[in-house]
Amino acid sequence: MRSVGRRLCALGALVAALALALYVPRAGSPLPECPPELDCRFVPAAYAQTDPADPDTYGNYDVADRPADGNDIRYIVVHNTEVNYDRAIELFRNPRKGAAAHYLVRSSDGQVTQFIPTKDVAFHAGNYWFNTHSIGVEHEGLLAEGDRWYTDAMYRASARLVRYLAARYHIPLDREHILGHDELPGLTGKRTAGMHYDPGPYWDWARYFQLLGAPLPATPATRGTPSVLTIAPSFPANSPPLSACAGNNCADQPDQGSNAVPLRAAPADDAPLVGDTLLHPDGAPGTDKLSDWSARAVAGQSFAVARRHGEWTGIWFGGRLTWLRDPRSQVSVMGDPSGPLLTPRPGRATIPVYGAAAPEAGAYPEGVPAGAITPLGYTIPAGQVYLGVRRVRSSDYHARFAADQNPDGNRRVAGDRELWQISFNHRRVFVDAADVTVASPGSGPRGWAPPGWAPAGWAPPAIRLAGPPPARPDV
Ligand SMILES: [Zn+2]
Incomplete structure (x- = not known):
């Protein structure tokens, strides 16, 4: 049985040899679902x-x-x-x-x-x-x-x-x-x-x-209070140091265009890369290995701006203040949020994050085992802000092998629990809608100023609570 309580790997990096048990296709394969001009x-x-x-x-x-x-x-x-x-x-x-x-x-x-x-x-x-x-x-x-x-x-x-x-x-x-x-x-x-x-x-x-006909943001907002930063390096010109490893043998990657921007623990070039607490539970910093996504923000990702310090911008990333160096808006643009900025509800010192929008246990009918709702182990402390992109009603799907390919025996479970998808670190996660409230950036400086506009140590205006998020899920 499959459900959110079970996991299967994608192909990804799987190259281990397995005896190939060739599958015999059923007669009458369907036509591909493709636009007509594609081969x-x-x-x-x-x-x-x-x-x-x-x-x-x-x-x-x-x-x-x-x-x-x-x-x-x-x-x-x-x-x-x-x-x-x-x-x-x-x-x-x-x-x-x-x-x-x-x-x-x-x-x-x-x-x-x-x-x-x-x-x-x-x-x-x-x-x-x-x-x-x-x-x-x-x-x-x-x-x-x-x-x-x-x-x-x-x-x-x-x-x-x-x-x-x-x-x-x-x-x-x-x-x-x-x-x-x-x-x-x-x-x-x-x-x-x-x-x-x-x-x-x-x-x-x-x-x-x-x-796709939907270009990523490439120019800064020209009005309002820029409160969100979108990663936007010039791909051909952006080639951060990266290394590929086989066991303990690592080699520098050749220069090639990249979507990745490194993030540091403090606003200084010699500060350590940010370490992800799941990849480095001992608190070690991140590395430049291809496999180590701890300190890597990716083109198109958006995060709430927390601080400015000289040529550095501080963002909330993975539950901590994290810095990227961007002297002339070469790797990011600031603008207005595309969704609500979410922060832990008053009275919550920290809130958990989740890897799925899974239903509450009571939503499962008799005979359908509940999938566990397990926090990922990251937390968001009070005062931090993340961009909410989608309010999602929880759901699960229990499927079994059906030799006749008929899905009628499978069960979909819809919960009352609602969650927000947020841009958290290198990966997206979910927070329980009951754990957060909307943070307003308040009345900051009007209009956009060129890069370097903010004095060292600038911080956005104090967060003002703007009431609960919209009640209606968009799914
Ligand atoms: Zn994959």
């Missing part, structure tokens, strides 16, 4: 039980009837394979892998192969709640060699596909709904620490959103 085909992923004694052991997806069954499709998740196109197809056709995406895009020419109908729940995100609400799009290539694998043909075909899917399922074309696999949390803290980090720092989000 697109359908090759069915494996859907088979892999332990004859255990009907709950199977791959590589769950049959469903999205969105008619109540499981709305609200995210596209961008992946890369770490193996070549043909090998990825083999893996998705092997039920023992337990993972497959809906689509795969070829590097050389942008050919698209669909494996799983979009109505079904592919095991691609490493987080079953996100699987339930997303479509997974894999891209052939190695993330450490993004400039070689992420080709113009690939970006164009993928963007055309995502535009088609977004229009069909009413998915907003923004960086809170078109997400990298590396931007998703796990369902627990331990799983979050092990989550994949594809498509990585060399995926050109700015170019991708240009092709």
